[in-house]
Amino acid sequence: MSAIDFEDVSIALGGRRILSGVSFSIEQGHFVGVLGPNGAGKTTLFRTILGLLTATSGKISVLGSPPARGNAAIGYIPQWRHTAAQLNFTGFELLLSAYAGNRWGLPIASQQDRKAVEAALERVGGRELAGRALTELSGGERQRLFIAQALVGEPKLLLFDEPLISLDPAHQRSIVELVRDISRERNIAVLFSAHEVNPLLGAVDEVLYLGQGKAAIGTVDEVVNERVLSALYDTRVHVIRTEGRIFVVAEGGEVDDHLHDHAVTGHATMQGR
Amino acid sequence: MFAMFDYEFMRNAFAAATIVALVAGSIGYFLVLRGETFAGHALSHVGFPGATGAVLIGISPFVGLTVFTALAGIGISLIGERGQRDVAIGLVLTLSLGLGLLFLHFYTSYAGMATNLLFGNVLGISRQTVWVLLVMAAVTLIVLGAISRPLLFASLQPELAEAKGVPIGPLSTAFMIVVALATSLAIQIVGVLLVFALMVAPAATSLRLTRHFALGIALSVGLAVSIVWMSLTLAYVTDWPTSFWITALGSAFYALSRLADVFKTLRVAKLARTGPLEKIA
Ligand SMILES: Nc1ncnc2c1ncn2[C@@H]1O[C@H](COP(=O)(O)OP(=O)(O)O)[C@@H](O)[C@H]1O
Ligand SMILES: [Mg+2]
Secondary structure, three states, rough: OOEEEEEEEEEEEEEEEEEEEEEEEEEOOOOEEEOOOOOOHHHHHHHOOOOOOOOOOOEEEEEOOOOOOOOOEEEEEEOOOOOOOOOOEHHHHHHHHOOOOOOOOOOOHHHHHHHHHHHHHOOOOOOOHHEEEEHHHHHHHHHHHHHHHHHHOOOOOOEEEOOOOOOHHHEEEHHHHHHHHHHHHOOOEEEEEOOOOOOHHOOOEEEEEEEEEEEEOOOOOHHHOOHHHHHHHHOOEEEEOOOOEEEEEEOOOOOOOHHHHHHHHHHHHHHOO | OOOHHOHHHHHHHHHHHHHHHHHHHHHHHHHHHHOEEEEEEEHHHHHHHHHHHHHHHOOOOOHHHHHHHHHHHHHHHHHHOOHHHHHHHHHHHHHHHHHHHHHHHOOOOOHHHHHHHHOOHHOOOOHHHHHHHHHHHHHHHHHHHHHHHOOOOHHHHHHHHHOOOHHHHHHHHHHHHHHHHHHHHHHHHHHHHHHHHHHHHHHHHHHOOOOOHHHHHHHHHHHEEEEEEEEHHHHHOOOOOOOOOOHHHHHHHHHHHHHHOOOOOHHHHHHHHHHHHHHHH
């Protein structure tokens, strides 16, 4: 059984086509980078897998069943966060409130709930972090906490929506490696969206590129090349590899957001770190 | 001072204020947590035309008040987070006061009613009203208890809660109805204009001082109860209005909690300065 199966799936939002006739399949245990510029439909894809949006046509299977809201087997990190960051609560309280937060009644955590949260925190090395107020955590520390939150309750599939945003390269790398290790040791599929491929290089098993309502899936070498990306974006795309980094530059437009400036100034190849 | 309990109206006032403080402290905690204090403030104002209108057509003002705030609560939750929500709520708030004024205009014999509704009259509460308050408070707290776990989750992480199957929309409507009930209870004590002091001040103070949920709610309730007890006692001693003391003490506690924050920041800054030196020494 694959973790996720899309067969000829189309998704529309407010009358606009976001995905049209997309098919792909993700094996259990695979760490998959979901890539594409802003607005490509990464968040929309995740929300569809979660059962928050319904596809207009096609067949979707998530862990062997159709998508259903409230699927306890999925661990999720949303891209947008309204409130959590400004709160005076400790991380531990936040995780406890979320664990089994869909049950009715008083928010009193059982010993078992606490153990589950502690185990997840342990895995990300976040026991100490969780005792501090969220307002006192750095972006990287907070993201570690959210990863722990997604792990509580032994999920079989993880959906992480842009967890690298606003982190520096060193922290990006440590988050990616942490997620890769978790995916391997528990044999669970992870969809990890990012708008740049470089932080994921060497860690992901596959990449799923979204663009123009279409999708391309495969290993980094199979997908991040001029032939596949030019076909995906309907425009001539240059892929420049240098010093172990990849730059995707589209003619007359951007593909990887991050590269937009360099593409315009034509200095893409000078940016290798 | 304990002589004040010799009076029936003082005993009633203490009972009523305690019941209402229990509700206001706990509901207020969620209200502040969800950033919906302005909505709560507006709800109480809708109670004004509700009560005066009810008297005009010959039914109990308490019933009119409760029905109007509950309807307004549903209305506010339906507006949701859409644009210019504050403007819409603010207009409903002022329109409510205007309507209430109009209704009073038609019913001139109730001159004292306006003051009581607007500023509360805790010393005029009858034994019978205490029982009504007790029953309504019990209902309110039972409903809050039933929804509090998903409500907390949805308040802290709405996007995640939605994905985990929490019914966000119905939940916020249920919460607004609970707020409306709590508001009509609180109006009995502090009046339409001053509900904010009782619902928001203890909760906001508590949220600044604690990092734990259960402790926070207990502190909020504890503060609300202490404030009304102190206010009734001070009102007895000074003969100034109870509602004044509730607003004064509520604001004072909140100011103190902010001051505590300032001191904490200063201490941390000082530690940061002296820390390395101590290590060298
Ligand atoms: N509620 C909505 N109604 C209509 N269009 C939407 C809605 N939400 C997002 N979109 C559009 O869907 C597209 C995909 O958005 P999204 O999935 O958030 O992309 P990404 O996560 O890759 O940046 C964007 O063009 C966005 O403008
Ligand atoms: Mg997105």
